[in-house]
Amino acid sequence: MSPFTHTLLAYLVAVGLLWGYAMKLWWSLLRLNTDSSKPIQRQENIPS
Amino acid sequence: MKAVHKKILITYWLATIVLFTVSMVLVIAWTPVEQTMGVVQKVFYLHLPVAINTFIACLVTFIASVGYLWTRRQAWDDLAVSSAKVTVLLCGIVLLTGMIWGHSAWGVWWTWSPRLTFSLVLWLLYVAYLVIRPSIESRQRRALVSAVYGVVAFLDVPLVYLSVKLMPDIHPSSIVLGTEMKWTLLACMIPVTLLSAGLIVMRFHLQRAESLVSESINEFEPQAVVRGSMGGLA
Numbered sequence: 001m002s003p004f005t006h007t008l009l010a011y012l013v014a015v016g017l018l019w020g021y022a023m024k025l026w027w028s029l030l031r032l033n034t035d036s037s038k039p040i041q042r043q044e045n046i047p048s
Numbered sequence: 049m050k051a052v053h054k055k056i057l058i059t060y061w062l063a064t065i066v067l068f069t070v071s072m073v074l075v076i077a078w079t080p081v082e083q084t085m086g087v088v089q090k091v092f093y094l095h096l097p098v099a100i101n102t103f104i105a106c107l108v109t110f111i112a113s114v115g116y117l118w119t120r121r122q123a124w125d126d127l128a129v130s131s132a133k134v135t136v137l138l139c140g141i142v143l144l145t146g147m148i149w150g151h152s153a154w155g156v157w158w159t160w161s162p163r164l165t166f167s168l169v170l171w172l173l174y175v176a177y178l179v180i181r182p183s184i185e186s187r188q189r190r191a192l193v194s195a196v197y198g199v200v201a202f203l204d205v206p207l208v209y210l211s212v213k214l215m216p217d218i219h220p221s222s223i224v225l226g227t228e229m230k231w232t233l234l235a236c237m238i239p240v241t242l243l244s245a246g247l248i249v250m251r252f253h254l255q256r257a258e259s260l261v262s263e264s265i266n267e268f269e270p271q272a273v274v275r276g277s278m279g280g281l282a
Binding site: 001003004006007009010011013014015017018021022025026028029032 | 085087091098140149151246257
């Protein structure tokens with residue numbers, strides 16, 4: 001591998017992992033906010 | 049989420065993305081190629097900021113662990129585990145970028161030099177922190193054990209930092225940088241720090257939500273058992 005390939009590989013690994021994890025967390029937070037804003041549905045078939 | 053919080057969050061992340069892009073452009077187009085090492089020296093502009101932020105994330109885990117031991121509040125434990133997760137990610141990136149740089153500079157992917165060994169130990173310590181946690185069922189006990197572990201694991205941070213100064217090491221201990229190189233390093237340091245802080249905060253929000261759900265389940269379950277047994281008796 002040439003020094004350029006080494007540099008490119010290092011940047012791809014670092015940027016990919018950092019922003020990949022950031023996007024994973026964004027997605028989880030987005031899902032959390034969407035789910036928590038939904039009204040809780042009443043389950044009619046539970047015996048009182 | 050309130051509209052104001054949403055605006056702050058969007059501004060924060062937009063600023064991080066813009067600054068990160070600017071720093072990458074500076075690394076590629078503006079910073080001169082170092083004469084001895086050549087183009088592979090440019091790995092340093094991401095390697096060093098991520099390494100510094102690894103130490104900061106370890107410090108956050110340490111402070112949060114002390115905070116838990118002091119107050120016994122669940123939020124401190126949530127912060128400690130969140131920053132421990134980010135520490136594993138950052139330290140992993142430091143090891144990988146260092147290995148790639150080392151392969152070009154030294155001709156080997158790995159060598160058991162003090163700095164590299166203590167860095168690997170640091171990564172393993174925080175991986176073990178995350179692996180051990182789920183094996184402890186009681187929430188209070190898990191938080192207590194994790195807090196003690198979080199304090200002890202931090203002892204490796206000064207070892208990583210000082211190893212290169214106190215022991216003979218192949219790892220560079222100090223680098224002389226030109227003006228453009230210093231500005232590029234600063235330009236990379238800011239967005240990486242913003243990104244690392246953002247990751248800890250986002251992970252903390254998710255961890256808090258998980259803890260609150262687990263707390264409410266724990267509160268609800270005994271009542272459900274009592275109600276169920278009374279129903280059976282009736």
